[in-house]
Amino acid sequence: MSVWRDILDYILPPRCLQCGRPLHENTGLCKTCFADINFIVRPYCQRCGHPLETDCADNGQMLCGRCLRRARREFRLSRSAFAYDEGSKRLILNFKFNDRTENARFLAQTMYVAGADIFAAGVDVIVPVPLHFTRLFRRRYNQSALLASELGKLSGCKAETFALVKHRRTRPQVELSGLARVRNLRGAFSVAHAEKIVGKRVLLVDDVLTTGSTLRECARVLRKAGAKSVDTLTAARVI
Ligand SMILES: [Zn+2]
Numbered sequence: 001m002s003v004w005r006d007i008l009d010y011i012l013p014p015r016c017l018q019c020g021r022p023l024h025e026n027t028g029l030c031k032t033c034f035a036d037i038n039f040i041v042r043p044y045c046q047r048c049g050h051p052l053e054t055d056c057a058d059n060g061q062m063l064c065g066r067c068l069r070r071a072r073r074e075f076r077l078s079r080s081a082f083a084y085d086e087g088s089k090r091l092i093l094n095f096k097f098n099d100r101t102e103n104a105r106f107l108a109q110t111m112y113v114a115g116a117d118i119f120a121a122g123v124d125v126i127v128p129v130p131l132h133f134t135r136l137f138r139r140r141y142n143q144s145a146l147l148a149s150e151l152g153k154l155s156g157c158k159a160e161t162f163a164l165v166k167h168r169r170t171r172p173q174v175e176l177s178g179l180a181r182v183r184n185l186r187g188a189f190s191v192a193h194a195e196k197i198v199g200k201r202v203l204l205v206d207d208v209l210t211t212g213s214t215l216r217e218c219a220r221v222l223r224k225a226g227a228k229s230v231d232t233l234t235a236a237r238v239i
């Protein structure tokens with residue numbers, strides 16, 4: 001296999017996923033583009049993964065204010081690899097809308113590193129946030145399912161890309177705010193194969209975490225179907 005990869009690299013040298021410059025090694029991004037990505041590093045909230053102020057971490061409080069106030073927990077743990085900002089936007093948008101499915105491997109590698117605490121806590125099954133079939137038909141692939149499959153290969157955990165389905169079309173969440181976002185998603189998702197979920201520790205995967213309402217609704221449906229716990233892992237998050 002590696003001989004073929006060497007020949008392929010010679011004919012078609014790997015290119016930076018962000019700027020397209022040729023790379024010596026298939027590292028995903030060139031040094032310049034890599035430096036533009038704001039990876040989320042400690043200190044961050046041990047529960048929801050939100051970056052923390054250094055002094056807050058110094059006090060030994062490894063939870064953010066929101067997690068300290070909330071007794072009810074939607075997710076066991078949440079993590080994201082990097083901030084969704086000018087440095088990462090193109091990488092994500094090309095992956096999501098412009099058929100750049102080759103970005104999945106690099107993104108999943110960053111997610112696997114960011115999700116180390118989750119994998120250490122134990123994952124039985126990886127489930128992507130689903131697309132409605134009309135959108136899947138138009139886009140031809142579900143970007144979150146590609147991430148789930150790549151994470152399955154990296155972690156050895158099973159990826160179940162059709163366990164959760166979106167059976168109702170919804171308005172784009174960016175058009176809505178607050179409660180309207182929650183209402184928009186109510187009843188949009190369902191578990192298609194409950195036997196793949198019951199009693200399992202589920203890792204829910206998506207490309208970007210914005211307000212979290214989609215992940216929360218998916219987690220609610222998964223827990224109702226009998227999931228033991230739900231963690232979330234995204235490539236990027238809006239901070
Ligand atoms: Zn580059």
Ligand SMILES: [Zn+2]
Pocket residue numbers: 045046047048049050063064065066067068
């Ligand atoms: Zn938190």
